[in-house]
Amino acid sequence: MHERQDVRTILNRTTNTVASIRFHLILVAILAFPLISGCQNLKPLPDGLSLQGGEFPSSEVAFIADTSWIDENGQRQVEQALFDDLFRIIDKAQEVIVLDMFLYNDFQGPVPETTRPLAGELTNALIDKKKQQPDMLIVVITDPVNELYGGLQSPYFEQLEQAGIRVVVTDLRKLHDSNAVYSFFWRLLFKPFGNSAANTLPNPIGAGCVSIRSYLELLNFKANHRKVLIADHGSTYVGFVSSANPHDGSSAHRNAAIRFTGEAVADLLQSENAVLELSGHAPVEIDIPRDHVNATTSVQVVTEGKIEDVVLAEINRAAVGDKLDLMMFYLSDREVIAALKQAHERGAKLRLLLDPNKDAFGREKNGIPNRPVAHELTAAGIPIRWCSSMGEQCHSKMLLAQDDTGRNVIVTGSANFTRRNLDDYNLETDVVVRGHHSDSVFVAAHEYFEESWKNTDDRIYSLPYERYEDRSFWRRRLYRFMEWSGISTF
Secondary structure, eight states: OHHHHHHHHHHHHHHHHHHHHHHHHHHHHHHHHIIIIIHHHHSOOOTTOSOBOOOEEOSOEEEEEEEEEEETTSOEEEEOOHHHHHHHHHHHOSSEEEEEESOOBOOOOSSOOOSOOHHHHHHHHHHHHHHHOTTOEEEEEEOGGGGGGGTSOOHHHHHHHHTTOEEEEOOGGGSOOSSHHHHHHIIIIIGGGOOOOOOSEEOTTSSSEEOHHHHHHHTTOOOBOOEEEEEEETTEEEEEEESOOSBGGGTTOBEEEEEEESTHHHHHHHHHHHHHHHTTOOOOOOOOOOOOOOOSOEEEEEETHHHHHHHHHHHHHOOTTOEEEEEESOBOOHHHHHHHHHHHHTTOEEEEEEOOOOEETTEEOOOTTHHHHHHHHHHTTOOEEEEOOSSOOBOOEEEEEEOTTOEEEEEEESOOBSHHHHTTSSBOEEEEEEEETTSHHHHHHHHHHHHHHSOOSSEEOEEEGGGGOOOOHHHHHHHHHHHHHOOSOO
């Protein structure tokens, strides 16, 4: 009898001890959550990020774009110029090339895109240049998604490094957490173990297999999303900022870019040196002239959260009769949406051309966020059309502003108008071009938008709002939750 009571007492004590341990672990997690996740986002950004450069005149500013349309036979056609322009810059360089690209791989979805093997073309162009100029400094900065966060080796990066080209994979862990709830647990439970190659699960974005830890880090939903090139150009330097990736699966997308010279290139290099330094690498030390030039067009480099400041300023200044044209892959930021509605109420003339968010590398999407947002903006009276597409995406991110004095502004680059892209979570780079509507860069940009907004008898560039209208209340609620929480890919 006494022995049974002793056993029962021991069991009760053990149960109480386990319950106490469980309680204290839960309490520690609850107390640690705001400490770890909150403190990470309360920390200042690494030095040099969220840059607002100066407005510098430039004597050479060009708008370059890729486009697509549906022909009279219902077939997709593409017309591309962007990477051809980038390859010409690389070919002419003699001293230095600094390249920062988000997606740099040949990953494909269930339906392969065969338009162009961009990852291989870029790799060959850089290696050929290094062979021609062995002493030339070439630095390639990229996002860890191309190596599945340490779960795969990139054959392109291996080739570049073997050729003597410096490859820097961005350290995203020092950035703020957009998906803070998840990232708290990831930092606490999984980050200490790092990552390595494994054949545990299929690669979520391409061929091969990766570890579970690759998936776990992917769910932080953060990126170096920039698309930038800096190179010497005769006696000066050239900057190139775009929305396009050297990614085979993206090779048919519509994209836009600005090529420019002048003092703004020095700010662009400063912004890239910030990424090198946060990733533990030495900056690129070159002397880019800051000589003043006489020109009617100015260029300004803005990164991360400073992009939103410029965008809101341009939208908020639009008055009666002023024009705002927006072409955007993802539109979800609540401040931008509110500003667009207010500009419309003030009498500004708005046109929005959006991707229908129906395709992602052969996979069908549910239309979030653009379709719920379009429902809201259409209800406010703002005209909206959808880019027509057959597997490719309307990947441009471009705001055009024009007032009744002829003042024109272009804001374009890597940043979608979403919380993640505009609120200091992702690394992003845009340029702001200001000048008169008769300047060639504005003529080209407006022609690109007009062509995309309108159709001809044999070319369908865009479709009416009704084609992808979505009145679903639940998808509107889901979009708002995803935008607020960060539990999303946009």
